Amino acid sequence: MKKLAFLKRKEPLNDTQLLMTITIVIFFVMYLSAVLLLGGGFLHPQQIFDMLNDNASLIIVSCGLTIVMIGGGIDISVGAVTSLVVMSCVLYLNKGGNIFVSLLLALGIGLAFGLVHGFLVSYLEIQPFIVTLAGLFFARGMTTILSVNPQKVQHTAFNNLRAKKIEISWLGYRAKNGTLVPARIELGVVAALFCVILVWILLKYIRLGRNFYAIGGNQQSALMLGINVKRTRFMSYVLSGLLSGLAGYVFMMHTGAGNATNAAGMEMNAIASSIIGGTLLTGGVGNVIGTFFGTLSLTTIKKIVVSSGLNDPWWQSITTGGMLCFFILLQSVVLGRRQKKAKT
Amino acid sequence: MQEESLLTMRRIDKRFPGVLALNGVDFTLRKGEIHALMGENGAGKSTLIKVLTGVYQMDGGEIRVEGEKVSIHSPQDAQNAGISTVYQEITLCPNLTVAENMFIGRSRGAWVRQNKLEERADEILTKLGIPARSTQLLGSCSLAVQQMVAIARAVDMQCKVLILDEPTSSLDDKEVKQLFDLMRDLKKQDVGIIFVTHFLDQVYEVSDRITVLRNGELVGEYLTEELPQLQLVSKMIGKELEELSNLGDSEEEKIMQPEVFYEAEGLSSTEALPFDFSIRKGEVNGFTGLLGSGRSESVRAIFGADKVTGGTVKINGKPVKIQRPIDAMKHGIGYLAEDRKRDGIIAELSVRENIILALQVMNGMWRPISRSESESFADEYIKVLNIKTASRETPVGSLSGGNQQKVILARWLLTHPDYLILDEPTRGIDVGTKLEIQKLVLKLAEEGVSVTFISSEVEEMLRTCSRLIVMRDRHAVGELTGKDLNQTQVMKTIAGGES
Known part of the structure; x- marks a missing residue:
């Protein structure tokens, strides 16, 4: 009997769980309707894996952003930091650098941005939007200084690593000429899933993670409860920076080149992913699993748009905007109804 | 009653720009007593409490807990010194569960074991007779219950000094009684309680001693039973208050102008059921x-502060829409x-x-x-x-x-x-x-x-x-x-x- 206890919900879903559930359900509904309306392409496992391959770095960045947003902050520098990391690592590798050191370089750059952001936001109490906006411009500028021209990685060992993919033959398909093409998953996806799981554990079972919720829910209360609010907030930016660094590396693994316009607008996609996944901009509510599905939803809708023959890039922006709007409306309606219910 | 002093604050000064909020205030709390801190608003009660809890830094003076000098620079320092506070405004996190609110910020170690916390929280809640489940979101509890959770948290922290800042302002009579029972229970366990309130009756019902502040200065410390209520009020205000008792006697016959100014029929809003109302x-x-x-x-419905959903309103006899x-x-x-x-x-x-x-x-x-x-x-x-x-x-x-x-x-x-x-x-x-x-x-x-x-x-x-x-x-x-x-x-x- 005791084994079954976890199946029985003692409590109704809390806001975080509710919003996440909505996102997951909508994702599956959306994907299913894509399969039904647009046919077989969406049924293919490789389609899902491609979504993950293309968006591994976005998923990682969104994880970091979710942490910051749960803590009641915002970090809009993540895309620019990712871009700077890509460019730095490409240049370093092309000078004959070591792969392991290049990974450390990526994490180091991300960490440095996180530390500075965290310090300015938490200890000098400057608005996070301003601080990270400055970070955004700074990182973009640095990227252009490093190289105006696109740079391709010429590092053999790295390119070998980059070419390594996890192949699952039973999920593959037969090409027209009869050869079996296995399903391919990039290493970056493994890193991204790993991040999602780690951050999920952090937010659910680790003291620091719970403290993020506390400071996002009510900063003053958190202080009174004896939480070191400043340090906690500081840590949220550090983690976001660190994950941006990792995302940059994964981005480079995916594209194999550095470009000053890399990851342009990624911060906005990451914010959209988090919000669609049920993270509130006001803080205190959010979940990284939701964010993960938020990214997938965002990608799916873009794919649907492209598959429907609307190839011009603005259609993707328009649908992204529409979807974000839809989710925010849905969330506010759902939460509003809830509050009303709670009152009576 | 034990006369052993638990907490002593001596010559506490606190300056704000342009104001001397506390001027050499002394305060003594003994073990196992309920000590009411009284004073008008602006007398320095809140400031004294905030100095004690580390929200403000004092500019002069010293604080001793059980004879040992302590320096309190943050709410954490206060907690470590055994001083817990339950504020008038609920200072818990509504987006966390009851159990988490009771234990967050206290545990050491990186991992949080929710199940264990919930078990312990349920134990404490049952013991104190607080009608809440540990797994409930705090935001879904009533204000009174939230307050009690805050007290439960303080109690579980083995605090020596418990500060209750206006704890009863959002509680109904039954809940107040529950709270007082809880306070008396804690008193027996040698906890010193500082009780800040505006309700004079409650002070006399539950407290042993009263310290009165006025304009940031100490007026005096009194045994509750030796200080009549009227005298307490005059000490708080600083003048003999004949007016206080006189006001009201002359109000027996109020001359009323006959015309009705405002009249509502079946007025209702999203929050209020339909009602009739008029005022001359x-x-x-x-x-x-x-x-x-x-x-x-x-x-609020009269003022249109909530969405008005029905009814007719007349002002000076003329129908209007508000x-x-x-x-x-x-x-x-x-x-x-x-x-x-x-x-x-x-x-x-x-x-x-x-x-x-x-x-x-x-x-x-x-x-x-x-x-x-x-x-x-x-x-x-x-x-x-x-x-x-x-x-x-x-x-x-x-x-x-x-x-x-x-x-x-x-x-x-x-x-x-x-x-x-x-x-x-x-x-x-x-x-x-x-x-x-x-x-x-x-x-x-x-x-x-x-x-x-x-x-x-x-x-x-x-x-x-x-x-x-x-x-x-x-x-x-x-x-x-x-x-x-x-x-x-x-x-x-x-x-x-x-x-």
Whole structure:
């Protein structure tokens, strides 16, 4: 009997769980309707894996952003930091650098941005939007200084690593000429899933993670409860920076080149992913699993748009905007109804 | 009672820009006593508490816990020194569970074992008789329960000193009793409790000793049983208070102007059930009832503060439509909201700016009030209402509660309303200001202004109102006038029984 206890919900879903559930359900509904309306392409496992391959770095960045947003902050520098990391690592590798050191370089750059952001936001109490906006411009500028021209990685060992993919033959398909093409998953996806799981554990079972919720829910209360609010907030930016660094590396693994316009607008996609996944901009509510599905939803809708023959890039922006709007409306309606219910 | 001193604060100084908030205050708490800290708003009670809990840093003096000198620079330091506080405003996180709220910020180690915490929380909740589940989100509990969770947290921290800052202001009688039982229980366990409240009766019901502060200075420390209530009040205010007992006696016969100013039939809003209501010119009436009985919701409907869903409203006999606050204001209705911090003051703006706010809104944005005009308005009302502020440009947020309330009153008086709704104007403010506000209400009524007055203190309403509407469970259940206006009758009607 005791084994079954976890199946029985003692409590109704809390806001975080509710919003996440909505996102997951909508994702599956959306994907299913894509399969039904647009046919077989969406049924293919490789389609899902491609979504993950293309968006591994976005998923990682969104994880970091979710942490910051749960803590009641915002970090809009993540895309620019990712871009700077890509460019730095490409240049370093092309000078004959070591792969392991290049990974450390990526994490180091991300960490440095996180530390500075965290310090300015938490200890000098400057608005996070301003601080990270400055970070955004700074990182973009640095990227252009490093190289105006696109740079391709010429590092053999790295390119070998980059070419390594996890192949699952039973999920593959037969090409027209009869050869079996296995399903391919990039290493970056493994890193991204790993991040999602780690951050999920952090937010659910680790003291620091719970403290993020506390400071996002009510900063003053958190202080009174004896939480070191400043340090906690500081840590949220550090983690976001660190994950941006990792995302940059994964981005480079995916594209194999550095470009000053890399990851342009990624911060906005990451914010959209988090919000669609049920993270509130006001803080205190959010979940990284939701964010993960938020990214997938965002990608799916873009794919649907492209598959429907609307190839011009603005259609993707328009649908992204529409979807974000839809989710925010849905969330506010759902939460509003809830509050009303709670009152009576 | 043990005479061993648990906490001593000596010669505590605290300066704010332009104000000496605490001037060499001494305070002593003994083991196993309930010690009431009394004083008007602005007397320095909150400041003293905040110094003790590490929210403010003191500028001079020393604090000893069990004879050992402690330095408190943050709420954490205070917790480590065994000092726990339950604030008037709930200082827990509504987005976390009850269990988490009880244990967050206390555990060491990186991992949080939710199940274990929940088990322990349930144990404590059961022991203290608090009606909450550990897995519940705190935000889904009532305010009273949230408060009790805060106390449960403090109790579980094995605190030596427990500070209760206005703990009863959001509790009903039964819950207050529960809280007092809990306090007496803790007393037996040698916990020293500092009890800050505005309810004099409660002080006499539960406390052993009283320390009185006034204007940031210590007036004295007294044994509760040796200090009669009236004397306590005069020590808090600093003058003999014959007026306090005299006010009200002369209010037996109120001359009423016959014309009805405001009349509502079947008025309802998203929050209030349909009700009928009318008020004559120069009449002071009141809504009474327990917390949550719908008294605030009703007046909010009158003002259009919640979405009005039905009913007809007449002003001076003519039908009007009041859907939004601005409609009400244009018809000469003013509303002083219950929650001063949320719906009243704009803390960052100056006294002057806060005062002209309502008038400016009524004028519309195309007719700005000139600087010199607004300055003279502000100066006038600062003087008339005796608002204690460094200057008219001081941010309202830095004033004491009572003075903030006066600023909002000034804001409405400036619009020269025909009908003023005051929802809990005396909540959380000191006795002296309370009295001033009550007098002001009566004076306004004499000038022909209709006033609706809501207060949690029935006594206060009996003193000012000539008609009381009693509410229970969101319905008006009785209307008392004349001879029926006495405490027993009100209580009876609220309780709903015949005896």
